[in-house]
Amino acid sequence: MIDNCITTINSFSNPLQIDRCENTISYEVTQNLDAFTLIKMSNHCFNLYKNRLGNISEPTYEIGSLEYDSIHKTLIGALASYKPKNLSFSISSSNPSLHFIVRLPENISIFVETYINPEEENSTYLQILNDEEPLLQAGGTYTKCLNEMEDKLADIFPDVQKTYVAI
Amino acid sequence: MQAFPQQLISTKDNTKKISETISKNCTILRRTNLDEYLTPYDELDVELIRDIDLFRMSANVLLCKRDELGLDNKIKHVNIVVLEGENCKFNGENVISEAKLNKIKAELKETLILGFKIDVIENIKGPYILGKGTKKEEELNYNIRVTYDPLVLNCFHMESVIICSETGEEISRSKIKGFRKAIASDIKVKLMNKKRVEIYNYEDIA
Numbered sequence: 001m002i003d004n005c006i007t008t009i010n011s012f013s014n015p016l017q018i019d020r021c022e023n024t025i026s027y028e029v030t031q032n033l034d035a036f037t038l039i040k041m042s043n044h045c046f047n048l049y050k051n052r053l054g055n056i057s058e059p060t061y062e063i064g065s066l067e068y069d070s071i072h073k074t075l076i077g078a079l080a081s082y083k084p085k086n087l088s089f090s091i092s093s094s095n096p097s098l099h100f101i102v103r104l105p106e107n108i109s110i111f112v113e114t115y116i117n118p119e120e121e122n123s124t125y126l127q128i129l130n131d132e133e134p135l136l137q138a139g140g141t142y143t144k145c146l147n148e149m150e151d152k153l154a155d156i157f158p159d160v161q162k163t164y165v166a167i
Numbered sequence: 168m169q170a171f172p173q174q175l176i177s178t179k180d181n182t183k184k185i186s187e188t189i190s191k192n193c194t195i196l197r198r199t200n201l202d203e204y205l206t207p208y209d210e211l212d213v214e215l216i217r218d219i220d221l222f223r224m225s226a227n228v229l230l231c232k233r234d235e236l237g238l239d240n241k242i243k244h245v246n247i248v249v250l251e252g253e254n255c256k257f258n259g260e261n262v263i264s265e266a267k268l269n270k271i272k273a274e275l276k277e278t279l280i281l282g283f284k285i286d287v288i289e290n291i292k293g294p295y296i297l298g299k300g301t302k303k304e305e306e307l308n309y310n311i312r313v314t315y316d317p318l319v320l321n322c323f324h325m326e327s328v329i330i331c332s333e334t335g336e337e338i339s340r341s342k343i344k345g346f347r348k349a350i351a352s353d354i355k356v357k358l359m360n361k362k363r364v365e366i367y368n369y370e371d372i373a
Contacts, residue, residue, distance in 0.1 A: 045206055052214065088210035094217035095351070101210045101359065111356045113213075115348055125352035129360060137294075139349050 035080040045089035052093040059118040080165040107131045171271040174239035177257035177322040191286040195226035196245040218351040222340035227323040246276040257317040282365035308332040
């Protein structure tokens, strides 16, 4: 059925919908974030929030910074092939943790939280959701969670050609 | 410092009225220590939801029908902190005397206020594993219960607790380790995924 209200035009390769009845213009920006851009976004957030670790203690800052350095590179390296639409990072100071949110196409979201504790081994919690439905909940070491995430994503996106991204 | 607002004092009348008015559509409010709540990439800052606060969270109710009821129930009341004076549970009888009230010192914080719809909070549930890696490993589920809990100096006080669905017992607020971390992370995911929080800027509501 033809909608007499809506006209679609292409503007800089993005479809722009003009709705004359509602008097609105809408468009969806299709972002393609490469590994280099994702690293820049992650580091931008880390620099903004890293003092939260320093305010707890020097060992927490040192361990947290080392963990961040390792986690953000391996996580982005593992996800870059899936064309992430967004990445965000923040730090919790109450029970110190490093917290990543990555949004992938097809309503897939990934939450990774690594708790920093100078007195014991760090532990990670990972969840993959399709919109609101949990597809994977994993806990334990970061490496174990990363492996489980990679296996699950290979199931979710069977057509994605996984390439190793060196960072 | 400022004088303590009299409309927050619990009495038999106002606590009865509030108790009868609270519904699942009402919002519970929690003060934060933050001025910003979004990261540069438009997601919620995890600092907004503190793990320890999830286990027995103190909050104020923002009633849905506050204007109709003639109750002076303001968002900013949650940012009032009692500096001197005891704020114990209200038992229906221990209404504070005017002499004691005059001695109370309070401060109004100027930080962001966080709000959750009661039904959003009470719909959060999920699995957890007790005694992971031991012989007594047990798969259980948690849910959240929000209750009215008036204090002598805060007739709008609410409390949310995390409950083991199988036993009905509260999962206590002791050190956040092991399965408590997993529960806290899961709750944060459920709130942050769809940004199921309401944020009130102090400057906009004062």
